[in-house]
Structure formats: C-alpha cells, structure tokens
Amino acid sequence: xxxLTIFTFLTFCCFAAYCNTITVGRTGQVKNLKQxxxxxxxxxxxxxxxxxxxEGNIIIEKSLTIIGENFPxxxxxxxxxxxxxxxxxxxxxxxxxxxxxxxxINDLAAIKVLDSKRLRIINNRFENTFFGIHxxxxxxxxxxxxxxxxDAEAEHQIGNGIHLWKCNHITINNNTxxxxxxxxxxxxxxxxxxTKNFSEGNIRYGLHFMFSHNNEYRExxxxxxxxxxxxxxxxxxxxxxxxxxxxxxxxxYGLLLKDIRDSEVRNNHFVGNSVxxxxxxxxxxxxxxNEFKQxxxxxxxxxxxxxxxxxxxxxxxxxxxxxxxGTLVLNKVEGNYWDKYEGYDLNKDLIGDVPFHPVSLYSMVxxxxxxxxxxxxxxxxxxxxxxxxxxxxxxxxxxxxxSPLMKPYDLNKRS
Amino acid sequence: xxxxxxxxxxxMLRTRFIVLYTALLFVSTFAMFxxxxxxDKVVMSLLNIVLMVxxxxxxxxxxxxxxxxxxxxxxxxxxxxxxxxxFIGEYLAVVSSLCIAFLIGCGIPIFLHGASFTALTLLxxxxxxxxxxxxxxxxxxxxxxxxxxxxxxxxxxxxxFSLIYDGFLLWxxxxxxxxxxxxxxxxxxxxxxxxxxxxxxxxxxxxxxLMGYTGAFxxxxxxxxxxxxxxxxxxxxxxxxxxxxxxxxxxxxxx
Numbered sequence: 001x002x003x004l005t006i007f008t009f010l011t012f013c014c015f016a017a018y019c020n021t022i023t024v025g026r027t028g029q030v031k032n033l034k035q036x037x038x039x040x041x042x043x044x045x046x047x048x049x050x051x052x053x054x055e056g057n058i059i060i061e062k063s064l065t066i067i068g069e070n071f072p073x074x075x076x077x078x079x080x081x082x083x084x085x086x087x088x089x090x091x092x093x094x095x096x097x098x099x100x101x102x103x104x105i106n107d108l109a110a111i112k113v114l115d116s117k118r119l120r121i122i123n124n125r126f127e128n129t130f131f132g133i134h135x136x137x138x139x140x141x142x143x144x145x146x147x148x149x150x151d152a153e154a155e156h157q158i159g160n161g162i163h164l165w166k167c168n169h170i171t172i173n174n175n176t177x178x179x180x181x182x183x184x185x186x187x188x189x190x191x192x193x194x195t196k197n198f199s200e201g202n203i204r205y206g207l208h209f210m211f212s213h214n215n216e217y218r219e220x221x222x223x224x225x226x227x228x229x230x231x232x233x234x235x236x237x238x239x240x241x242x243x244x245x246x247x248x249x250x251x252x253y254g255l256l257l258k259d260i261r262d263s264e265v266r267n268n269h270f271v272g273n274s275v276x277x278x279x280x281x282x283x284x285x286x287x288x289x290n291e292f293k294q295x296x297x298x299x300x301x302x303x304x305x306x307x308x309x310x311x312x313x314x315x316x317x318x319x320x321x322x323x324x325x326g327t328l329v330l331n332k333v334e335g336n337y338w339d340k341y342e343g344y345d346l347n348k349d350l351i352g353d354v355p356f357h358p359v360s361l362y363s364m365v366x367x368x369x370x371x372x373x374x375x376x377x378x379x380x381x382x383x384x385x386x387x388x389x390x391x392x393x394x395x396x397x398x399x400x401x402x403s404p405l406m407k408p409y410d411l412n413k414r415s
Numbered sequence: 416x417x418x419x420x421x422x423x424x425x426x427m428l429r430t431r432f433i434v435l436y437t438a439l440l441f442v443s444t445f446a447m448f449x450x451x452x453x454x455d456k457v458v459m460s461l462l463n464i465v466l467m468v469x470x471x472x473x474x475x476x477x478x479x480x481x482x483x484x485x486x487x488x489x490x491x492x493x494x495x496x497x498x499x500x501x502f503i504g505e506y507l508a509v510v511s512s513l514c515i516a517f518l519i520g521c522g523i524p525i526f527l528h529g530a531s532f533t534a535l536t537l538l539x540x541x542x543x544x545x546x547x548x549x550x551x552x553x554x555x556x557x558x559x560x561x562x563x564x565x566x567x568x569x570x571x572x573x574x575x576f577s578l579i580y581d582g583f584l585l586w587x588x589x590x591x592x593x594x595x596x597x598x599x600x601x602x603x604x605x606x607x608x609x610x611x612x613x614x615x616x617x618x619x620x621x622x623x624x625l626m627g628y629t630g631a632f633x634x635x636x637x638x639x640x641x642x643x644x645x646x647x648x649x650x651x652x653x654x655x656x657x658x659x660x661x662x663x664x665x666x667x668x669x670x
Contacts, residue, residue, distance in 0.1 A: 250628070250630060250631050317456065365585075368592075369588055369589060369592045370628070370629060371588050371592070371596050371597070371600060371629045372585060372588045372589070373629065373630070374588075374600060374604065374614060374617075374629060374633070375581055375584060375585055375588075376617065377459075377462065377463075377466075377613060377617060378466070378577070378581045378609075378610070378613060379466070379467055379577045379578055379581070380577075380578055380581035380582055380585065381581075382463075383578075
C-alpha cells in the first residue's frame with residue numbers, strides 16, 4: 001500500500017513538472033477556447049477566466065484539465081452541443097453551460113462524452129440545456145457537485161439531466177437536477193454508485209434506469225417528479241436511505257419496479273406519493289426498514305411478483321397500505337408496523353397477537369373497478385371493510401402479517 | 416314571522432338538546448385536534464361526523480321537535496296567520512338553531528387551530544347537509560299524522576341517503592364497468608346530497624390522484640367555476656325541493 005502511495009505521488013510529481021497551464025480569457029495568453037485546446041498538450045490545464053464564450057461545438061480529444069474561474073459562461077447559442085469529449089482523463093470544473101441546441105435526431109448535450117475513461121465533471125452549472133451530461137460507452141468517472149436546471153414544458157422539448165448509456169464504474173454524487181425530462185437516466189450502466197443527489201420537478205422521472213445491474217443508490221432525494229422514479233429490467237439494485245416524496249398525480253409513483261430481481265430496498269422514506277411502491281413482475285427483493293407515510297397507496301403489489309419480503313417497515317397514515325390484484329400470495333409480509341392494526345398484545349412482547357390483513361376489501365374492489373373509488377369514505381365502504389375484516393371472503397386470506405408490531409420502529413437511529 | 420321564529424327558537428333552547436348537541440360536537444372536535452396535530456387529518460375524521468352524525472341528528476331531532484310542537488302549531492293556526500308563515504317560521508327556527516349549534520361546535524375549534532380552505536369547505540358542507548336533512552324531516556313529518564311513523568320515514572331517508580343509495584351506486588358501477596361512466600356517475604352523485612358533499616370534500620383532500628381517470632374528470636368538473644356553481648345549486652335544490660313539497664302538503668292538509 002505504501003509503495004503504491006509513493007508511486008502515485010512520484011507519478012503525480014512527474015506530471016506536475018511537465019504540465020503547463022494555459023489561461024484563456026480577455027487578459028490571458030489565449031482569447032478563445034478552441035485555440036487553447038489546439039495549443040495544449042495532453043495533461044495541460046486550461047484556466048478559463050470569467051466571461052462569456054460563444055464558440056459553437058468544442059471538441060476535446062486530449063487529456064486536459066479545464067477549470068473555470070467564477071463560472072465562465074459557455075453559450076451554445078441555442079444551436080450547438082457545447083463540449084464533445086473523446087479522451088481519457090479529462091477534468092471539467094467550475095464552468096457554466098447555457099443554451100444548448102435542441103434537436104430531435106441528435107442528443108445535443110452540454111457535455112457529451114464518448115468512449116472515454118477516468119473523467120471528472122465537477123462543480124459545474126447547467127442552465128437551459130437539452131441534455132446536461134451525456135456519457136456513452138465510458139467508465140471509471142466522477143460526476144460530482146453539479147447543478148442542472150431547465151424549464152421545459154413538454155417531454156419532447158427537453159433531454160435528460162444526467163444521461164448514461166453503456167457505462168460502468170461511475171460515481172454520481174451530490175448533483176441537483178431540476179426541470180429535465182428524466183433527472184438521471186441509465187441504460188446498460190453497471191457497478192455504479194449514485195449518492196446524495198437531488199432530483200426535483202423533472203417532467204417525467206426523477207430516476208429512470210433499465211438493464212443497469214449492480215448499482216447502488218444512497219441518500220438521494222426524488223421529489224415532485226412528473227411520474228416519480230421508474231426502474232426496469234434490472235438485477236442487483238441496492239436502494240438505501242433514499243427519500244421519495246410528493247410524487248403526486250394520477251400516473252405518478254414514488255418508486256415503480258418492473259422486472260427487478262435480487263435487490264434490496266432498505267431504510268428509504270416514501271412520503272406523500274400517490275403510490276409509494278408499484279411492483280410488477282419483480283422477484284426476490286428485500287424491503288426492510290422503510291417508512292411509508294401519507295401515501296395514497298403505500299404499496300401496490302401486482303400478483304406477478306413473487307418471493308419478495310417486506311419486514312420491519314413502518315406504515316402510517318396511508319389511504320391504502322397494500323393493494324393487490326389477485327388472490328395468489330407468493331410474497332412474505334412479516335413484522336411490520338401498521339397504524340391501522342387494531343389487535344392486542346397480551347404477553348407484552350410488543351408483537352401483536354392476532355395477524356393483520358393489510359389488504360382492505362375496498363382496495364380489491366377499486367383494483368377491479370377503478371371508478372368505484374368515488375365511494376371511498378362512505379358509510380357503506382366502512383361497513384364493508386369491517387365485515388371483511390371479521391370474515392375474509394374476497395381479500396387474499398394468506399396475505400397477512402403474522403407478527404405486526406405494536407409500536408413503530410425507530411428508523412432514524414440507524415440512518 | 417319573526418316572533419314565531421323567536422318563540423320556537425327559545426322553545427328549542429329550553430329543551431337543552433341543542434346545548435348538548437353543541438357540546439358534543441365541540442368536545443369531539445376539540446379532542447380530535449388534541450389527539451392529532453395534523454389539521455388535514457382532523458378534517459378527514461370530522462368528515463365522518465359531518466356525513467353521518469349530522470344528517471342523522473338533524474333529521475331525527477327535527478321530526479321529534481315537529482311533533483312536540485304540534486299543539487303550538489295548532490294554536491297558531493287558530494290565529495289569523497297564514498299557514499305558510501307559520502311553517503316557514505318553524506323551519507327557519509329549527510335550521511338556524513341546528514346550524515348555529517354545528518358552527519359553534521365544529522367551527523370554534525377549527526378556527527382556534529387555524530382554518531384552512533378545506534376546513535371551511537367542511538363547515539359549508541355541514542351547514543348545507545343540516546339544512547337539507549331538516550327539509551327532509553319536515554317532509555317526513557307532514558306525510559303522516561303518526562309520530563312513530565314519521566320518525567320511521569325520517570330514519571328511512573337517512574338510511575337511504577347514507578347507505579342504500581351507495582349500495583345501489585356500487586352495484587351500478589359494477590354492472591356497467593365496461594362503459595365510460597364518468598358523466599353518469601356524476602349525475603347519480605348529484606342525486607344524493609351526502610355523496611355530493613363527500614365527493615366535494617374528497618377532491619379537496621387531494622385524494623383525486625388515486626381515482627385515476629375518474630378522479631381527474633371530477634377534479635376538472637368541480638375545480639371549474641361552472642362545477643362549483645352547479646354543485647352549490649344542486650345542494651341548494653336538495654334544501655328547497657323537499658321543503659317546498661312539504662310546504663305545499665302542509666298548506667292543504669286537514670290537520
């Protein structure tokens with residue numbers, strides 16, 4: 001280990017000795033960015049002074065470090081892609097990208113990366129960009145501390161905030177993405193870490209991925225996105241400590257899981273979503289220590305899901321805790337706290353003595369006839385639910401929590 | 416007429432029932448605010464009171480009161496006063512006392528804890544339902560001379576509007592679930608004041624997102640100014656129509 005450190009240090013020193021710094025700007029050696037890139041050798045640093053640079057599409061094919069002072073503005077003039085990077089070891093830091101072009105055929109981006117490795121996109125700002133950061137076939141990169149903001153009105157007018165296609169080993173940390181189509185979009189992205197991002201008010205999904213195996217999502221917040229978070233066709237997803245909140249609308253979900261397998265959803269907060277989790281065709285997912293609060297449906301579990309486990313979750317103030325569309329039960333619900341539980345605990349071990357049936361009759365009725373929901377909260381529905389609780393006839397009898405908690409779990413002490 | 420209203424009003428206060436009713440509403444509303452600090456959830460719980468308890472109490476109390484003051488009405492009729500004046504006076508006195516009881520009982524705790532638009536809608540719905548069910552009670556009372564029978568009819572009204580009608584609606588939605596039902600169910604809901612008040616409240620509580628297409632359609636309708644006007648008009652019809660029928664029967668009735 002020590003040897004490695006020394007080696008790295010030495011290499012760094014060597015590089016530092018050979019690297020030049022080129023200052024770009026009104027007072028610098030070079031007035032424009034394209035010229036500076038042409039002049040630079042691989043490994044050089046370009047220091048960009050604050051100002052506005054209107055240079056069309058800038059292609060970077062050398063390993064450069066580009067650093068902005070006081071966020072110089074790179075303007076795409078509503079026509080161009082701004083940076084196209086096709087080189088390893090490029091660092092982009094402290095720049096502000098505005099007004100990329102909008103196109104239906106090309107994915108014009110503020111920063112587009114093709115077939116590259118070891119990039120760092122750090123502390124940049126993006127305003128009114130079509131795609132913000134667009135990676136294809138790249139790996140081992142960092143995307144950190146960026147702020148992306150756009151204000152499109154329709155899906156076809158705007159691209160994704162952070163868009164990754166066929167990438168691996170990417171770290172996406174502490175970015176803020178607002179008003180794009182999808183906040184974060186992955187397709188064929190593997191072994192990546194997504195942490196502490198804030199994705200709010202995007203037109204479609206806050207986070208959207210497909211075929212992106214073995215990624216880990218921690219401490220992200222997805223809030224007020226058009227349709228929440230939707231993830232599909234993936235195995236080995238870890239979602240820990242994220243917050244899904246206020247995704248409220250008739251086709252909005254906190255988290256939509258379609259064909260997800262062998263995954264873990266732990267310690268997340270689902271607050272105020274019209275549907276907390278919607279699951280379809282998903283198997284072997286562990287849901288533990290999550291909080292479901294003030295959702296319309298906490299969980300909508302389609303009968304096509306199997307072998308999933310729900311344990312140690314807190315359900316409170318949801319309209320429906322659990323809804324399903326069939327009577328076949330292949331999932332396990334065990335040891336959760338339900339605020340609608342009315343049982344007792346004679347031996348005081350804090351576990352209720354009678355099982356809790358989280359599926360209410362009325363949620364089954366609504367699942368079959370959506371327009372019946374207009375009777376919700378009427379006296380009739382109340383009576384029907386009570387009668388069904390006493391003698392279950394329509395609701396799946398085996399879908400029950402045999403050891404419901406009497407008191408909610410203290411989820412905060414662990415996080 | 417003012418004098419009649421005044422007499423009936425004092426008479427009702429003397430029975431102490433109104434005072435008890437106010438106290439009950441006040442204590443339960445206050446207790447709900449104590450148990451739960453979230454004002455919206457309290458409104459949800461109050462919704463059950465407004466939709467079930469208030470119609471029941473309004474209709475039963477009014478029917479009993481009408482028969483208890485039968486002698487007073489007969490005495491009044493012996494005087495040179497128009498029947499309509501007596502009847503309208505009775506109605507206004509009962510309605511105003513019940514509405515005041517409701518507004519004091521539920522309104523004061525709500526205003527103490529900060530009134531939201533939702534809470535105000537709830538108060539509005541409560542007042543309208545009180546007025547509607549008092550009208551229905553008067554209708555039940557003039558339909559028959561027998562007190563027990565009238566209370567039976569009144570209870571039937573209540574059962575019909577809060578239970579039987581919903582059962583019918585559920586069956587209807589089930590039977591015709593293959594068809595687009597939005598406009599028809601909207602009309603059907605307008606035919607029941609309790610349902611109408613409930614749907615107005617549900618849309619306030621933002622549950623509409625759960626209701627899918629139906630919810631979006633309803634929200635669109637009730638959110639528009641036309642929808643607000645129309646639903647208010649329909650609720651008012653539920654006050655006026657039963658009352659005018661009972662007024663007509665009463666003016667022609669051989670007492």
